[in-house]
Amino acid sequence: MDDAAKEERDPAWWGRRAWSLLSAVRARAPLVQCITNLVSMDIAANALLAAGASPAMVHSLREVPDFTPRCDAVYVNVGTLSEDWLPSMRAAASAGRPWVLDPVAAAASGFRMEACLELLALRPAVVRGNASEILALANRSVAASSNFKGADSSHESVDALEAAKALALSTGSVVAVSGAVDFITNGEQVVGASNGVPMMQKITATGCAVTALIAAFVAIEPSDALVAAACTLAIFGLAGEIGMESSKGPASLRMHLIDALYCLDEETVTSRVKLSLRP
Numbered sequence: 017m018d019d020a021a022k023e024e025r026d027p028a029w030w031g032r033r034a035w036s037l038l039s040a041v042r043a044r045a046p047l048v049q050c051i052t053n054l055v056s057m058d059i060a061a062n063a064l065l066a067a068g069a070s071p072a073m074v075h076s077l078r079e080v081p082d083f084t085p086r087c088d089a090v091y092v093n094v095g096t097l098s099e100d101w102l103p104s105m106r107a108a109a110s111a112g113r114p115w116v117l118d119p120v121a122a123a124a125s126g127f128r129m130e131a132c133l134e135l136l137a138l139r140p141a142v143v144r145g146n147a148s149e150i151l152a153l154a155n156r157s158v159a160a161s162s163n164f165k166g167a168d169s170s171h172e173s174v175d176a177l178e179a180a181k182a183l184a185l186s187t188g189s190v191v192a193v194s195g196a197v198d199f200i201t202n203g204e205q206v207v208g209a210s211n212g213v214p215m216m217q218k219i220t221a222t223g224c225a226v227t228a229l230i231a232a233f234v235a236i237e238p239s240d241a242l243v244a245a246a247c248t249l250a251i252f253g254l255a256g257e258i259g260m261e262s263s264k265g266p267a268s269l270r271m272h273l274i275d276a277l278y279c280l281d282e283e284t285v286t287s288r289v290k291l292s293l294r295p
């Protein structure tokens with residue numbers, strides 16, 4: 017975020033910023049290499065396409081030297097991590113392109129936690145997780161509690177805000193925690209995004225899809241990952257709100273959310289994104 021511009025305290029500034037980034041994604045169609053979990057591939061690719069980006073699910077280590085340097089951004093997600101895929105993740109994250117990390121179920125095992133910490137050391141522009149994932153990463157702790165829910169969160173996003181700030185300061189990455197309110201922080205500034213509907217949690221891999229979309233926005237705005245991630249989360253949440261108006265449950269919301277993302281226009285984005293810089 018530009019220190020010189022104090023306009024980010026103005027809600028209208030955020031609306032214009034979100035629209036200008038979405039318009040740029042549509043105009044420039046950034047190519048996003050996704051090394052993502054098997055559950056999320058379809059919704060992540062469709063969310064990227066609906067927003068105007070070009071997804072490519074390329075995860076073979078042998079393709080990274082040729083392919084990754086030609087991408088505008090890289091998305092790494094450890095949701096269905098295996099020993100085979102970790103070298104590709106490392107290599108793609110090290111290829112010099114802006115990249116983002118989704119630490120799905122970081123606390124599930126020592127293997128997964130170590131992989132996430134190793135990837136974090138490769139300095140993603142953004143790490144986006146749910147509250148339980150961000151708490152686990154900040155504390156470097158594998159789940160011991162009985163209410164651990166794997167890929168789902170057992171905490172509210174606000175519970176992970178201090179952990180997110182600490183993680184951002186210790187890693188140099190922007191950290192985004194999703195939930196009823198999404199918090200996005202570089203360790204000093206905190207932006208809140210309060211679009212979205214609770215039903216989004218009932219569709220598998222909506223979090224994975226929004227992290228993929230963050231990669232596309234970071235490709236457009238690599239020098240301001242905080243603003244790029246915040247605008248992405250608000251836009252995706254807004255698509256969920258509009259989609260919910262025509263939906264009966266998770267399956268129809270999945271379809272209507274993707275349609276709403278595709279159809280977003282300037283008036284809707286500028287008047288309905290709910291983004292603010294927190295005191």
Ligand SMILES: Nc1ncnc2c1ncn2[C@@H]1O[C@H](COP(=O)(O)OP(=O)(O)OP(=O)(O)O)[C@@H](O)[C@H]1O
Nearest residue numbers: 146194195196212213214216217220221222223224
């Ligand atoms: N209670 C809520 N109200 C409104 N929006 C929500 C709520 N909970 C989650 N969301 C939105 O749903 C999306 C997914 O966030 P969530 O925290 O469920 O991710 P996740 O747990 O990583 O999901 P997954 O692992 O299934 O991909 C985000 O865009 C987030 O803003």
Ligand SMILES: Cc1ncsc1CCO
Nearest residue numbers: 053055095096120167221
């Ligand atoms: C359910 C599930 N399990 C591993 S990844 C994934 C998708 C949501 O993160």
Ligand SMILES: [Mg+2]
Nearest residue numbers: 120146223224
């Ligand atoms: Mg997740």
